[in-house]
Amino acid sequence: MYTRTETGVMVIKDGAAWGIVYKDGQVAQYGWLHPSDKNVEIYKRSSCRVPTDVLLHNSPCKEEMSCAVVVPVKRTINIECI
Structure with missing residues (x-):
């Protein structure tokens, strides 16, 4: 198993985070x-x-x-070969 960890900050509002929302599956738009x-x-x-x-x-x-608000975060992703 492999583990990848990302640290940094997220922008959070009302329990939602700012990120990429794909409206048509191809063009990237941002939203919560x-x-x-x-x-x-x-x-x-x-x-x-x-x-x-x-x-x-x-x-x-x-x-x-x-x-x-800007919130410090750490995201850990586990990758397992099957």
């Missing part, structure tokens, strides 16, 4: 997901100090992010 979802982004602490750090400059989501 369950924190355990594999599409939730884990950001480096140095590049994400406030929630709006993860957005593009002109993003329409800035107001939505004002209620979010």
